[in-house]
Amino acid sequence: MARVKNVIRVTVGDVAELAGVSRSAVSRTFTPGAPVSAGTRERVLSAAKELGYRPNALARSLTQSHTNIVAIVMGEFDNPFQPWMFDALTRHLHRGGKMPMLVTVDSTGDPVEPIFRALDFRVDVLVVAAGSLPDESVAACIESGVPVIMLGRSVETDIVDVVLSDNHMAGAQAATTLINSGHQRLAYVGGSENRLASKERGEGFVQALNGMDCPLSQMVFCGSYSYQSGYEAALSMLTLDKKIDGIFCASDSLAFGVMDAVRDHLGLKIPQDLSVMGMDDVPMSAWPGYGLTTIRQPVNKIAEFVLERIDYWSVPGEKKPVLQRIPTELIVRNSVRLG
Amino acid sequence: MARVKNVIRVTVGDVAELAGVSRSAVSRTFTPGAPVSAGTRERVLSAAKELGYRPNALARSLTQSHTNIVAIVMGEFDNPFQPWMFDALTRHLHRGGKMPMLVTVDSTGDPVEPIFRALDFRVDVLVVAAGSLPDESVAACIESGVPVIMLGRSVETDIVDVVLSDNHMAGAQAATTLINSGHQRLAYVGGSENRLASKERGEGFVQALNGMDCPLSQMVFCGSYSYQSGYEAALSMLTLDKKIDGIFCASDSLAFGVMDAVRDHLGLKIPQDLSVMGMDDVPMSAWPGYGLTTIRQPVNKIAEFVLERIDYWSVPGEKKPVLQRIPTELIVRNSVRLG
DNA sequence: CTGAAAGCGCTTACAG
DNA sequence: CTGAAAGCGCTTACAG
Numbered sequence: 001m002a003r004v005k006n007v008i009r010v011t012v013g014d015v016a017e018l019a020g021v022s023r024s025a026v027s028r029t030f031t032p033g034a035p036v037s038a039g040t041r042e043r044v045l046s047a048a049k050e051l052g053y054r055p056n057a058l059a060r061s062l063t064q065s066h067t068n069i070v071a072i073v074m075g076e077f078d079n080p081f082q083p084w085m086f087d088a089l090t091r092h093l094h095r096g097g098k099m100p101m102l103v104t105v106d107s108t109g110d111p112v113e114p115i116f117r118a119l120d121f122r123v124d125v126l127v128v129a130a131g132s133l134p135d136e137s138v139a140a141c142i143e144s145g146v147p148v149i150m151l152g153r154s155v156e157t158d159i160v161d162v163v164l165s166d167n168h169m170a171g172a173q174a175a176t177t178l179i180n181s182g183h184q185r186l187a188y189v190g191g192s193e194n195r196l197a198s199k200e201r202g203e204g205f206v207q208a209l210n211g212m213d214c215p216l217s218q219m220v221f222c223g224s225y226s227y228q229s230g231y232e233a234a235l236s237m238l239t240l241d242k243k244i245d246g247i248f249c250a251s252d253s254l255a256f257g258v259m260d261a262v263r264d265h266l267g268l269k270i271p272q273d274l275s276v277m278g279m280d281d282v283p284m285s286a287w288p289g290y291g292l293t294t295i296r297q298p299v300n301k302i303a304e305f306v307l308e309r310i311d312y313w314s315v316p317g318e319k320k321p322v323l324q325r326i327p328t329e330l331i332v333r334n335s336v337r338l339g
Numbered sequence: 340m341a342r343v344k345n346v347i348r349v350t351v352g353d354v355a356e357l358a359g360v361s362r363s364a365v366s367r368t369f370t371p372g373a374p375v376s377a378g379t380r381e382r383v384l385s386a387a388k389e390l391g392y393r394p395n396a397l398a399r400s401l402t403q404s405h406t407n408i409v410a411i412v413m414g415e416f417d418n419p420f421q422p423w424m425f426d427a428l429t430r431h432l433h434r435g436g437k438m439p440m441l442v443t444v445d446s447t448g449d450p451v452e453p454i455f456r457a458l459d460f461r462v463d464v465l466v467v468a469a470g471s472l473p474d475e476s477v478a479a480c481i482e483s484g485v486p487v488i489m490l491g492r493s494v495e496t497d498i499v500d501v502v503l504s505d506n507h508m509a510g511a512q513a514a515t516t517l518i519n520s521g522h523q524r525l526a527y528v529g530g531s532e533n534r535l536a537s538k539e540r541g542e543g544f545v546q547a548l549n550g551m552d553c554p555l556s557q558m559v560f561c562g563s564y565s566y567q568s569g570y571e572a573a574l575s576m577l578t579l580d581k582k583i584d585g586i587f588c589a590s591d592s593l594a595f596g597v598m599d600a601v602r603d604h605l606g607l608k609i610p611q612d613l614s615v616m617g618m619d620d621v622p623m624s625a626w627p628g629y630g631l632t633t634i635r636q637p638v639n640k641i642a643e644f645v646l647e648r649i650d651y652w653s654v655p656g657e658k659k660p661v662l663q664r665i666p667t668e669l670i671v672r673n674s675v676r677l678g
Numbered sequence: 679c680t681g682a683a684a685g686c687g688c689t690t691a692c693a694g
Numbered sequence: 695c696t697g698a699a700a701g702c703g704c705t706t707a708c709a710g
Contacts, residue, residue: 011703022681027705034705037679057459058400059703062686067397069440069460076426083422087415090443094453099460101408102439104429114433120396121408121438227626260628287566289599289628350687361697366689373689374695398687401702 010053019047030055061122066314070125071118073103073141075132079225079253080282082132085151085299089127092303098124098310105137112140119144125310127151131197147313149306154196159321161309163302166325167197170295171204173330174248174277175212177293181339183246183275185217189233189258190250193221198250201279205248217244225250230257238266238274245274246336252278252285255292259335271337281331291334301326349392358386369394400461405653409464410457412442412480414471418564418592419621421471424490424638428466431642437463437649444476451479458483464649466490470536486652488645493535493662500648501662502641506536509634509667510543513587513616514551516632516669520678522585522614524556528572528597529589532560537589540618544587556583564589569596577605577613584613585675591617591624594631598674610676620670630673640665 016023021040028034029044036044047053061067070093077083090100103118105111111134118126126141130153138155141148148160155162178186188205190198198221206216218237222229230249234257238244249255255278262268262276270276278285281296305324313319355362360379367373368383375383386392400406409432416422429439442457444450450473457465465480469492477494480487487499494501517525527544529537537560545555557576561568569588573596577583588594594617601607601615609615617624620635644663652658 009703012705013703023703024681024705025679027703028680031705035679040679054455054459056401056461056703057456058397058406058461059686060705061397062395062401062688062703063705064686072441077422080419083416083425086422087443090441091445094443094445094448094456097456099456100441102411102429102441104426104433106430106433109433116393117396117433117438120393122395122397227623231627256626256628260626264627284566287595287599288570288603289595348687351689352687362687363689363697364695366687367696370689376695379695395687398702399689401687401704402689403702 009056010051011056012053014051015044015047015053018051019043027055065316066124067122068098069101069121069123070098070127070310071101071103071115071123072127072129073105073115073118073133073137074129075105075134076107078132079251080284081225081251081253081280081297082129084280084282085129085297085302088299088303089306092300092307093310096307096310098307105133107134111137115140115144119146125149125313127306127310130155131195147310147319149309151302151306152197154323161321162323163305163309164197164323164325165297165302166327167200168204168207169325170279170328171201171206171248172208173295173328174279175205175208177277177330177332177336178246178248178275179209179212179214181275181336183337184214185241185244186214186246186248187218187237187241187244188216188220188248188250189230189237189254190219190221191225191229191254192223201248201250217241222254225253227253227257227260230254231261232257234258234261235265238262238268246277247274248277248279250279252280252282252292252294254278255294255335256284256290259290259292271335275336277336279328281329285331286333293333293336294331296329296331298326298329348395349390350395351392353390354383354386354392357390358382366394404655405463406461407437408440408460408462409437409466409649410440410442410454410462411466411468412444412454412457412472412476413468414444414473415446417471418590419623420564420590420592420619420636421468423619423621424468424636424641427638427642428645431639431646432649435646435649437646444472446473450476454479454483458485464488464652466645466649469494470534486658488648490641490645491536498660500660502644502648503536503662503664504636504641505664505666506539507543507546508664509618510540510545510587511547512634512667512669513618514544514547516616516671516675517585517587517614518548518551518553520614520675522676523553524580524583525553525585525587526557526576526580526583527555527559527587527589528569528576528593529558529560530564530568530593531562540587540589556580561593564592566592566596566599569593570600571596573597573600574604577601577607585616586613587616587618589618591619591621591631591633593617594633594674595623595629598629598631610674614675616675618667620668624670625672632672632675633670635668635670637665637668
């Protein structure tokens, strides 16, 4: 047996010897679908068990066309939605027998080197949380030659999968909720102006509003989804127009910032004086301190779909990327005044 | 060149051929410290560049005693400290040239299988966020035969590294802060009673209090670090004793729960009527809505130390595990009434 | 169904 | 410093 760092590693050879079969036979019993007679299978299995054998995934990967490693490429966790999405993703990957390898791109560091380092391990797929990533990193992923599943951001090419929440639907859901409960002067607080998601959520909101004869009163893009941005946006927006009675934010963290600014600085009560809606439905939204009525991005459904696509890409043949929109859900809590 | 999934993979052989040298020579120029003449190195490098060659990390790992893969074993993200710590960890790992492979243990799923799956990839080290992990998972890590660096929880054995915040110091810092600003009736809200961290923080708090002739008035362990637990603990605790004027919580999320319960249900003002302190210093603590005075767990220092230990374990020889305590820091904001 | 052989892409002694 | 050879642990055609 191979001796590595004080640990004896059991190999196919050891198991073959103990079971009295060839190494091929051992390999086959650990390869689902490979031909092995019940007898040898049993002897191999018992030998393997006795020795504590598990196939070396590295060696196996070297001869196969896949590694079962999936890279998850992310920016910084500057928004509670990201760890939330990330958590759902890793759980689903595990369920699908994949191991997630994490690539975080630092805004200060090299935007592509970490991606290459993951590629060195021949990851099967790059799952890219593109929303929070520098353009160069996104480009590196697309050009990597490895299947890419892009989350929350559309891209110029049509060679990668794109999965997005149905942002127009989300905007419409927010608009309907606010209008149906009698709000009249509405505003939208977006994140980054040049990100599709923020734009689409705003469009969906405005279009639905227009359809109900209630033009949008104010709209501001604050560059990011952060709490801080929401805080500042609320202050400047409500100073400009004190009659606003409902705000839809493009993310929950923006909404939290808006709520705190409104309560602490403007002395308004939520939802009596002003209603606030968010988008994401991170766990914090349910905290009684916020009780945020929001539009849920169904992270589990997104993760499920990602897993489906990983499986799709893993079988050889002609491949067509897709652009998939995942329906959003209205979650009613206490931050919107009722009728 | 090897053809894999429509992607041409360049190998040492290709580079060797183009550069007109042996494959060994190519390998050596990519091995820091290996003997290569300036001439061949240069020819190899330019050939490699022309071909877009990068060594296959899988193949390389097969012949070396390490893989540069580090497993991070975690429970669920049920507390904002976890993604926060996790983020710091992965960034430092990248800086140290390591790739993090994530292992999440589901409370519903098998507590050990995911760990074995990571071990199949011959990870160099298991970094275990033990605090949030089932005992069986922790045991599996310890028995894995791979170096283990355990975070936030002590263990029975002395064969693994343990790194902990200096919880006694943290408790003392909280006590001093509260006493120096004139508080008189203090309480402690811990997480799980049988977790070292919660116990130590409480001990440090109580001992320091006693040293200042101010016995603790109430102490409750609520089983977890969650917001929800804090919320409920505050309600029951303050119903029992309305004169409490300061609470130290074993985590920020507990503190957020306490604050919201106190403000929403008990109608008390923070910090005028009641002071609240937390521990962790997650980003949310700085949000104006909470403005939590807290004891920081220095995640970057912890991550740095973890990286040091990974390097320590990576060189062969006699190895001694350590138990390291990382000093905590008082962060003053607005949730503690001043003098 | 089974085993011997070749090969995955790399590195490491071993001679020179 | 350099190259030929052997080997890391596995799997995959290929004969049987």
